[in-house]
Amino acid sequence: MKQARRKKIAQFLGFFLLRAGLTLVLAILLLFLYDIGRKGGGTISWEFLSQAPRKGMTEGGIFPAIFGTFLVTLITAILAVPLGMCAAIYLNEYATQGRLTRLIRLSIRNLSGVPSIVYGLFGVILFVNIMRFGTSVLSAGLTLGLMTLPWTITASEEALKTVPNSYREGALALGATKWQSIRTNVLPYAVPGMLTGTVLGLARAAGETAPILFTGAAFFLPYLPKSLGDQFMALPYHLYIMATQHHQIEQVRPIAYGTALVLIVLVLGMNMTAVVIRYRLRRKRR
Amino acid sequence: MNVETGIAKIETRDLDFYYGPTRALKRVNVSCYKNRVTAIIGPSGCGKSTFIRTLNRMNDVIPGTRVEGTILLDGKDVHAPDVDVVELRRRVGMVFQKPNPFPKSIFDNIAYGLRINGMKDKRKLEEVVVRSLRGAALWEEVKDRLDENAFALSGGQQQRLCIARALAVEPEVILFDEPCSAIDPIATAKVEDLIETLEKSYTVVIVTHNMQQAARVSDYTAFMMLGELVEFDVTEKIFTNPVNKLTEEYITGRFG
Ligand SMILES: Nc1ncnc2c1ncn2[C@@H]1O[C@H](COP(=O)(O)OP(=O)(O)O)[C@@H](O)[C@H]1O
Ligand SMILES: [Mg+2]
Numbered sequence: 001m002k003q004a005r006r007k008k009i010a011q012f013l014g015f016f017l018l019r020a021g022l023t024l025v026l027a028i029l030l031l032f033l034y035d036i037g038r039k040g041g042g043t044i045s046w047e048f049l050s051q052a053p054r055k056g057m058t059e060g061g062i063f064p065a066i067f068g069t070f071l072v073t074l075i076t077a078i079l080a081v082p083l084g085m086c087a088a089i090y091l092n093e094y095a096t097q098g099r100l101t102r103l104i105r106l107s108i109r110n111l112s113g114v115p116s117i118v119y120g121l122f123g124v125i126l127f128v129n130i131m132r133f134g135t136s137v138l139s140a141g142l143t144l145g146l147m148t149l150p151w152t153i154t155a156s157e158e159a160l161k162t163v164p165n166s167y168r169e170g171a172l173a174l175g176a177t178k179w180q181s182i183r184t185n186v187l188p189y190a191v192p193g194m195l196t197g198t199v200l201g202l203a204r205a206a207g208e209t210a211p212i213l214f215t216g217a218a219f220f221l222p223y224l225p226k227s228l229g230d231q232f233m234a235l236p237y238h239l240y241i242m243a244t245q246h247h248q249i250e251q252v253r254p255i256a257y258g259t260a261l262v263l264i265v266l267v268l269g270m271n272m273t274a275v276v277i278r279y280r281l282r283r284k285r286r
Numbered sequence: 287m288n289v290e291t292g293i294a295k296i297e298t299r300d301l302d303f304y305y306g307p308t309r310a311l312k313r314v315n316v317s318c319y320k321n322r323v324t325a326i327i328g329p330s331g332c333g334k335s336t337f338i339r340t341l342n343r344m345n346d347v348i349p350g351t352r353v354e355g356t357i358l359l360d361g362k363d364v365h366a367p368d369v370d371v372v373e374l375r376r377r378v379g380m381v382f383q384k385p386n387p388f389p390k391s392i393f394d395n396i397a398y399g400l401r402i403n404g405m406k407d408k409r410k411l412e413e414v415v416v417r418s419l420r421g422a423a424l425w426e427e428v429k430d431r432l433d434e435n436a437f438a439l440s441g442g443q444q445q446r447l448c449i450a451r452a453l454a455v456e457p458e459v460i461l462f463d464e465p466c467s468a469i470d471p472i473a474t475a476k477v478e479d480l481i482e483t484l485e486k487s488y489t490v491v492i493v494t495h496n497m498q499q500a501a502r503v504s505d506y507t508a509f510m511m512l513g514e515l516v517e518f519d520v521t522e523k524i525f526t527n528p529v530n531k532l533t534e535e536y537i538t539g540r541f542g
Pocket of ligand 1: 305308310331332333334335336337
């Protein structure tokens with residue numbers, strides 16, 4: 001009797017703590033969103049979204065930064081998505097599962113924990129200097145791509161692991177080649193999961209400042225990048241400048257909040273896309 | 287072993303199999319005769335699955351494994367360098383222990399093997415799907431719902447779907463690895479009936495831990511223990527008058 005009651009109390013306390021933790025996290029997040037929404041919401045207008053900054057960035061919009069972020073994320077995706085998926089397919093389906101593969105996998109996991117500024121410096125050395133792409137949207141995109149790769153590889157491998165082995169063996173037993181079995185009986189069921197993880201990785205890349213700081217992002221540009229060799233403006237860097245580096249910080253505060261809001265909506269939008277993909281997948285499985 | 291001679295479709299000679307250092311098969315010599323059902327029985331872990339999976343080289347996909355000895359299909363070594371393993375697996379089909387339908391429609395499941403072999407003709411595909419489903423005694427139950435997901439079928443129906451899928455690529459041999467252990471008794475009876483009809487057109491090898499099942503469906507029975515073939519003979523002989531003491535003890539249920 002007594003023990004049963006003690007168990008009940010313990011369970012109540014446990015659930016209470018878990019709920020309290022969740023509520024706290026949500027509250028902080030919502031408060032944060034609310035604050036930015038309130039202070040930045042007034043700045044958002046069609047003009048703000050579609051025009052370039054004017055008068056020493058004290059007026060006008062942030063269109064070049066939005067455009068630049070889209071462009072650099074696109075380059076990131078072009079590098080990280082196919083390469084990440086191929087690497088994952090190789091690691092999970094073809095590589096002999098031994099010590100070497102384990103070591104490679106461990107290294108990839110570790111790479112996803114490397115601070116983004118380190119990727120930034122690496123990008124300067126590799127893309128800007130050695131490969132002579134200069135400080136450009138290409139160098140920045142490739143740097144972000146490198147940073148995102150470990151995430152896309154890991155997410156893609158996890159997605160491949162959820163496909164039961166019996167699909168592979170079943171196909172082989174019917175006279176499929178290994179590649180046929182993967183292409184027709186593994187990838188179709190793994191790709192939505194792969195995409196979910198990949199989009200999350202890209203959303204993270206879109207919000208990063210450090211990797212693009214020295215590789216291609218510009219403080220201010222009066223024009224949009226015309227080629228991959230040009231510099232570009234980006235939302236996170238623009239926000240950083242508006243919040244800390246501008247000579248009239250108080251005056252441009254609304255612009256900073258507006259920029260933050262746009263960036264957050266963009267990143268949240270990408271994350272929602274990932275959630276929708278996953279939801280669709282789950283429903284289809286049933 | 288004094289087995290009557292027929293045409294051996296599959297013949298193993300001193301077959302050894304290793305998972306890394308572990309030897310799972312020891313000098314196994316079994317013949318599977320054309321248009322006959324051969325049952326493999328034996329206690330759990332004795333190497334029945336390992337044996338049957340070497341016959342269509344499914345074990346090739348498990349890293350660190352090794353085969354020694356010879357497996358002949360129509361007298362030709364299946365490990366010969368000019369043998370295409372993909373073609374071998376098309377000729378020697380396999381039905382697994384757990385029904386493994388693909389998450390596709392019933393139609394697409396059956397058509398899978400043909401499509402990967404490049405067949406596009408819709409009319410021909412339909413013809414084969416219907417014929418295979420009839421052959422697996424499933425047609426009447428699914429003829430109005432070929433577009434439905436195969437997961438919607440019951441376990442027993444799923445297993446017959448897997449049999450139909452194997453039939454669709456017109457194999458010569460069909461290997462069954464405990465095909466009834468995951469389905470209910472009524473479904474089991476259906477699959478057993480089916481196996482008896484398949485015998486007319488195919489060579490059948492069936493692994494089972496159910497001795498009544500072996501006695502009911504098979505013409506020949508191989509009894510294995512600890513990776514070794516203990517006795518191989520006509521089924522009736524194995525079950526009424528086995529030569530080996532171990533066989534007798536096993537079929538009378540004294541161990542296993
Ligand atoms: N993938 C594997 N790796 C290592 N050992 C295995 C593997 N599969 C089976 N074995 C071992 O080989 C032996 C025979 O297994 P198996 O052929 O599955 O037996 P059965 O089908 O008769 O129950 C067992 O001792 C089992 O532990
Ligand atoms: Mg087994």
